[in-house]
Amino acid sequence: xxxxxxxxxxxxxxxxxxxxxxxxxxxxxxxxxxxxxxxxxxxxxxxxxxxxxxxxxxxxxxxxxxxxxxxxxxxxxxxxxxxxxxxxxxxxxxxxxxxxxxxxxxxxxxxxxxxxxxxxxxxxxxxxxxxxxxxxxxxxxxxxxxxxxxxxxxxxxxxxxxxxxxxxxxxxxxxxxxxxxxxxxxxxxxxxxxxxxxxxxxxxxxxxxxxxxxxxxxxxxxxxxxxxxxxxxxxxxxxxxxxxxxxxxxxxxxxxxxxxxxxxxxxxxxxxxxxxxxxxxxxxxxxxxxxxxxxxxxxxxxxxxxxxxxxxxxxxxxxxxxxxxxxxxxxxxxxxxxxxxxxxxxxxxxxxxxxxxxxxxxxxxxxxxxxxxxxxxxxxxxxxxxxxxxxxxxxxxxxxxxxxxxxxxxxxxxxxxxxxxxxxxxxxxxxxxxxxxxxxxxxxxxxxxxxxxxxxxxxxxxxxxxxxxxxxxxxxxxxxxxxxxxxxxxxxxxxxxxxxxxxxxxxxxxxxxxxxxxxxxxxxxxxxxxxxxxxxxxxxxxxxxxxxxxxxxxxxxxxxxxxxxxxxxxxxxxxxxxxxxxxxxxxxxxxxxxxxxxxxxxxxxxxxxxxxxxxxxxxxxxxxxxxxxxxxxxxxxxxxxxxxxxxxxxxxxxxxxxxxxxxxxxxxxxxxxxxxxxxxxxxxxxxxxxxxxxxxxxxxxxx
Amino acid sequence: xxxxxxxxxxxxxxxxxxxxxxxxxxxxxxxxxxxxxxxxxxxxxxxxxxxxxxxxxxxxxxxxxxxxxxxxxxx
Numbered sequence: 200x201x202x203x204x205x206x207x208x209x210x211x212x213x214x215x216x217x218x219x220x221x222x223x224x225x226x227x228x229x230x231x232x233x234x235x236x237x238x239x240x241x242x243x244x245x246x247x248x249x250x251x252x253x254x255x256x257x258x259x260x261x262x263x264x265x266x267x268x269x270x271x272x273x274x275x276x277x278x279x280x281x282x283x284x285x286x287x288x289x290x291x292x293x294x295x296x297x298x299x300x301x302x303x304x305x306x307x308x309x310x311x312x313x314x315x316x317x318x319x320x321x322x323x324x325x326x327x328x329x330x331x332x333x334x335x336x337x338x339x340x341x342x343x344x345x346x347x348x349x350x351x352x353x354x355x356x357x358x359x360x361x362x363x364x365x366x367x368x369x370x371x372x373x374x375x376x377x378x379x380x381x382x383x384x385x386x387x388x389x390x391x392x393x394x395x396x397x398x399x400x401x402x403x404x405x406x407x408x409x410x411x412x413x414x415x416x417x418x419x420x421x422x423x424x425x426x427x428x429x430x431x432x433x434x435x436x437x438x439x440x441x442x443x444x445x446x447x448x449x450x451x452x453x454x455x456x457x458x459x460x461x462x463x464x465x466x467x468x469x470x471x472x473x474x475x476x477x478x479x480x481x482x483x484x485x486x487x488x489x490x491x492x493x494x495x496x497x498x499x500x501x502x503x504x505x506x507x508x509x510x511x512x513x514x515x516x517x518x519x520x521x522x523x524x525x526x527x528x529x530x531x532x533x534x535x536x537x538x539x540x541x542x543x544x545x546x547x548x549x550x551x552x553x554x555x556x557x558x559x560x561x562x563x564x565x566x567x568x569x570x571x572x573x574x575x576x577x578x579x580x581x582x583x584x585x586x587x588x589x590x591x592x593x594x595x596x597x598x599x600x601x602x603x604x605x606x607x608x609x610x611x612x613x614x615x616x617x618x619x620x621x622x623x624x625x626x627x628x629x630x631x632x633x634x635x636x637x638x639x640x641x642x643x644x645x646x647x648x649x650x651x652x653x654x655x656x657x658x659x660x661x662x663x664x665x666x667x668x669x670x671x672x673x674x675x676x677x678x679x680x681x682x683x684x685x686x687x688x689x690x691x692x693x694x695x696x697x698x699x700x701x702x703x704x705x706x707x708x709x710x711x712x713x714x715x716x717x718x719x720x721x722x723x724x725x726x727x728x729x730x731x732x733x734x735x736x737x738x739x740x741x742x743x744x745x746x747x748x749x750x751x752x753x754x755x756x757x758x759x760x761x762x763x764x765x766x767x768x769x770x771x772x773x774x775x776x777x778x779x780x781x782x783x784x785x786x787x788x789x790x791x792x793x794x795x796x797x798x799x800x801x802x803x804x805x806x807x808x809x810x811x812x813x814x815x816x817x818x819x820x821x822x823x824x825x826x827x828x829x830x831x832x833x834x835x836x837x838x839x840x841x842x843x844x845x846x847x848x849x850x851x852x853x854x855x856x857x858x859x860x861x862x863x864x865x866x867x868x869x870x871x872x873x874x875x876x877x878x879x880x881x882x883x884x885x886x887x888x889x890x891x892x893x894x895x896x897x898x899x900x901x902x
Numbered sequence: 903x904x905x906x907x908x909x910x911x912x913x914x915x916x917x918x919x920x921x922x923x924x925x926x927x928x929x930x931x932x933x934x935x936x937x938x939x940x941x942x943x944x945x946x947x948x949x950x951x952x953x954x955x956x957x958x959x960x961x962x963x964x965x966x967x968x969x970x971x972x973x974x975x976x977x
Contacts, residue, residue, distance in 0.1 A: 264931040302933045302959050440922055443930045447957075469960075470943075477944045477953060571962045575950045584951070584962075685926050685967065690953060690960040 204245070205254040205369050206287070208278060210310065211294030212303050213261035214564070214691035216322040219352035220294055221258040222699050224361070231707060240707075241274075248362040257288070263302070265309045266410060266439070268685075269608050273412070279313055280403060282416040290368050291317045292361070297324050297332060297349075298692060300458060304343075304450045305443070311345065311377035312402035316368045318346045320361055325351040331464030339457040344375060353697050376402065378449050384441050395424045409439055472693050476568045486569055493556045494594070494660075501548040508548070512541030530732060531725070539724030542803060543717040546596065549626040551709050553595035557588065558704035562696035570688050580668055581675025582619075583612040583686065590616070590667060593623035594660075597865045598715045599708045601872055611682040615674045617869060618882050621860050622667035624660045627804040631856050632659055634808055637828055639849030662857055716803070716864035723802030723863055727773065731799075734771035741766040773798065787855065787891070788848040788898040790836070797861075804861045847901035851894040859890035904975060906954065906968040909942035915973035916940070917956070924970045933957035940973060 209224075211217040221229070225244025232241045242258040259278060260271035267273035281287040291310055295303030300321065311317055327333070340347045346364040350357030380389065380402065392408070393401045396417070407413050408428045417425075429435065475481055516537045523529040560566045566588065574584030585607045592600035600620050607613035624632075633656075640652045737744075745762045768774050777795035784794050792811070800807040811831060834843040860866065860883050869879040909915055917925075919936045934940070938957035945952055950965035 263928070266927060266931070268928050299958060301957065305931055305933075436927075437923070439927055440925075440930060443927065444922070444935055447933070447935050473944060473953070477946070479945075479947045567962070571944075571946060571951055571953055574962070574964070575946055575948055685928065686951070686962075686964045687926075687929055687932065687967070688951075688962045689932070690962055692960075 203252070205248070205252065205365060206289045207246075207254045207256045207365060208288035208291050209256055209258045209294065210275060210291055210306065211261060212263050212296065212299070212306060212689075214689060215261070215294045215296040215299075215303060216352045217258065217261060217294045218700050218703070219697055220292075220320065220322065220350070220358075220361075221256065222703055223352050223355055223358050224254075224256055229703075231710070246362070248366055252366055254362075254365060256292075262306065263689075264306055265406065269605070271605060276406065276410060276412055279310070279315070280406065280412060280414045282398070282414055288315065290365050291315050292320060292365065293317060294320050294322050294352075297321050297327055297334075298330055301447075301450055301454055304454070305446055307343070308377045308446045308450060309402070311343075311374075312380065312400065314374040314376060314400040314402075316372055316374045318348065318361065318364045318368050319343065320348050320350050320357070322350050322352050324349040325354055325356070328464075329466055331461035333459050333461075335457040339453070342453040342457060343377065376400065378446050380405065380442050380445065383445050384438055388438075392428060396421045409435055469692050473568070473690075476565065477571055482568070482572050486572060489560070490591070493553065493591075496556070497549055497552050497595070500552050504548040505545055508541065508545050512537060512544070516541075531728065534732070535725045535728030536721070538809065539721040539728075540717075542724065542806065542809075543713060543720050545805075546626050546712065547709055550595045550599070550712050551705055553592065554599070554705045554708040555701065557592060558701045558708075559696045561704075562694070562700055564691040564693045567688055567690050571690065574686070578612075579675075580671040581612060581615045581678070582671055583607050583609060583616070584688065586612065586616040589620050590623055590664070593620045593625060593667075594663075596625050596627075596712050596716065597621050597623075597862065598868050599711050601865070601868050602711060602715075604872070608685065609682050611678065611680040614680060614873065614878065615671050615678065617872060618674060618878065619667040619671045621862070621865055621882070621886065622663050622670060622858070624663040624857070625804075625862075627862065628659075628856055630805040630808045631800075632656055632853060634811075634828060634831070635844070635849045635853050638832055638844045639846045659853060659857060666858065715868060716862075719864040719867055720803045724806070727799045727802060727806075730773040730776070731768060731771050734767070734774065737770035738767055741770060768795070786898070787894045788851045788902065790843070793848075793852070797855075800861050801863055803864070804856055807856070845902075847898050850901055851898035854897045855890045855894040857890075858886055858893055860886040903972045906940060906942070906952065906963075906971045906973055907949070907965055909940070909952075909954075909973070909975075911942055911945060913975070914939060914941050915975050918972045918974050921970070921972045926967070929961075929963070929967070932961060933959040934961070934971070 209217060209221055221242065221244065224246040228246070229242060229244030232243060244256050244258070246254045246256050248254050257278070259275045262272040262275050265276050265279060267276050278286075278288065279291075293303075293307045293310055295307065307317070307319055321334070334349070336347060336349065346368050348357050348360045348364050350361060352358070389401060389405070392404050395404060398416070399407075404425065407417070408425050411429070413422055413425070476485060516533045519537065520529065520533045523532070557566075560569070569587055570584035572584075573587045577584055577586050586604070588606075589600040589603045592603055597620050600623075601617050604613045604616045604620075607616060636652050636655050640655050643651050645651050645654070742763050745759055745766055773795050774791070776798055777791040780794045780798070781789075781791040784797070789797070796807045796810040799810045831844050832842065835841070836843045836845075866879050866883055869882060870876060873879065903918070904915070906915065906917075917934065917936050917938050917940060922936050925934055934956045940954055940956040943953045943955055943960070951962045952965065952968050953960070953962050954968075955961075
């Protein structure tokens with residue numbers, strides 16, 4: 200970034216194609232960062248405006264007004280009120296949707312009053328004809344006193360004109376308010392407000408008062424004066440209402456002269472689609488079918504790349520092992536880091552596919568219909584129509600799912616959604632379920648066509664959703680959380696999804712998983728590797744002990760190596776931990792070896808399978824499920840002489856994994872999103888308690 | 903006086919002036935202002951939420967909000 204770059208802030212209502220325009224302007228030159236102090240993603244990109252001029256474009260969260268009602272929206276106001284030369288935008292690019300121009304101009308009028316150079320891009324003009332809309336562009340420019348460009352971001356029409364307009368607007372650097380709120384509402388009141396500081400426009404000062412959002416550059420004296428305006432809150436509220444009405448009056452006046460809709464020419468595709476998609480019966484039937492298709496595809500499409508990744512990482516580890524000099528660092532690499540990274544990458548296919556579907560549903564406008572259909576039902580359980588998206592996302596990974604709760608403006612509804620999301624069966628539970636089902640459920644067909652193993656897996660998914668709903672209901676009835684809730688959702692027009700937008704969305708969500716969960720999974724893998732490969736004196740003497748005894752037992756070389764590995768693990772730090780917790784987990788049917796797997800899988804649930812593979816000393820180059828399965832199947836419980844992984848133990852384990860929050864990354868994200876230790880700790884211990892009791896009952900009743 | 907919640911599917915009303923103080927600011931900003939035309943497009947089961955088109959904006963609001971907003975029905 201050079202000093203000459205123009206800083207452009209991209210602002211617009213949701214569903215105006217703002218993201219499309221951002222993608223058009225920046226292409227692949229974009230990155231996601233963070234706003235200081237908050238967890239909202241900051242999307243930035245560079246755009247080449249002309250041969251000599253670049254722009255840094257910041258894509259601000261979509262909002263209907265600069266008066267914020269959510270964390271995401273408050274970023275918009277914060278950015279606009281900045282007076283820092285380095286960070287405050289030089290030019291604001293407002294995107295509006297041609298069909299909802301009136302509402303979009305409300306935001307535009309607010310921004311214009313901040314007296315920052317502004318360009319207005321009216322998007323989706325390719326739809327104008329079909330909707331019977333015509334615009335008098337030159338008159339609109341004059342009335343709005345700004346650069347107005349008609350564009351179609353999806354068809355990349357008007358992009359060059361926008362670039363030119365940004366440069367012109369930056370050079371002219373003229374900015375004048377559009378609505379001048381002062382003389383219309385209460386001239387004396389606003390005159391006094393204006394006198395507080397000459398460094399800010401009247402509207403900026405008004406926003407500081409109404410939103411209590413003071414930029415760092417404001418002096419203490421000025422701030423005190425502004426605070427005195429806040430005392431009469433009913434007056435503030437009244438004036439805010441009046442301001443909005445006044446803005447609409449002005450906008451109506453302008454649009455009357457410049458914007459004509461001939462309804463007879465409009466086609467009502469939206470109305471016809473809404474009749475089906477929001478129908479009180481067909482609406483739900485269609486939604487169920489769509490869910491079915493999504494889950495089917497996740498399993499069918501993801502299995503091939505997942506196997507491929509699994510195999511590749513095993514090969515990389517083998518290659519490193521046989522080509523690097525023997526030592527601790529090589530061990531760390533081949534047994535800690537490489538499998539750790541593999542354990543993260545393996546989930547990418549499922550997560551990417553699920554978010555592909557969610558992105559398509561959101562792009563088409565269908566997701567808002569789901570919110571509409573589900574709101575009343577979800578509200579009974581203390582949640583919100585918008586909670587449906589996190590709960591579906593949770594079947595891939597809880598990390599992006601919990602981040603998706605940010606759109607829920609009621610804190611109580613959002614908190615409940617966050618707390619119950621880990622109940623949904625995420626992709627890390629699948630390998631655990633898969634191996635346990637294979638061990639304890641016979642591979643037979645019931646009624647001639649239903650695969651019993653598949654049925655059990657389906658029941659586990661149902662258990663996940665059902666317990667999420669029940670837990671939400673209990674929380675709804677017991678939680679005493681102050682929250683003022685107001686619910687409004689825009690029902691955008693239906694449109695075909697843009698491949699580019701969907702692609703960027705999937706990449707972004709997958710990245711959130713890789714960098715959110717991935718870091719923690721990797722770090723914990725390394726810690727666990729250390730704990731498993733170090734120990735006290737018995738650990739160090741393992742080799743000697745086995746070799747000394749080998750002579751009597753007539754073991755061959757392979758068997759000796761396996762014995763050493765088992766003995767080492769048993770006496771490693773992690774083995775000691777497993778033995779320490781054994782008395783606690785014995786009532787659930789587990790021994791210390793399973794205990795080790797429970798501890799290690801706190802990094803990520805699927806580590807359970809890998810750990811058992813190590814414990815039952817499966818050779819590294821032979822690490823496929825069938826052999827782990829065989830080893831597990833032949834494991835004997837010395838107390839009873841029966842199989843260790845019998846039906847009660849297997850069921851008890853699956854129930855444990857269904858409930859326990861065996862995921863460090865989820866804990867971390869809940870702490871971040873709820874801004875404190877309280878809720879993640881309550882969640883962690885609550886779920887652990889539930890898992891323990893349920894597994895205890897399962898084991899005791901079945902055995 | 904009737905409210906948005908009293909509208910039948912497809913019926914049109916006009917938001918009354920006296921509702922100004924009870925309409926949440928966010929809803930005002932989305933176009934739900936006194937004098938604006940409001941059409942009920944669809945009702946979810948149990949008549950909640952309501953899918954309305956107000957001042958050209960297509961919105962879903964809960965019944966508890968719709969109950970507050972008084973309207974004049976067109977004759």
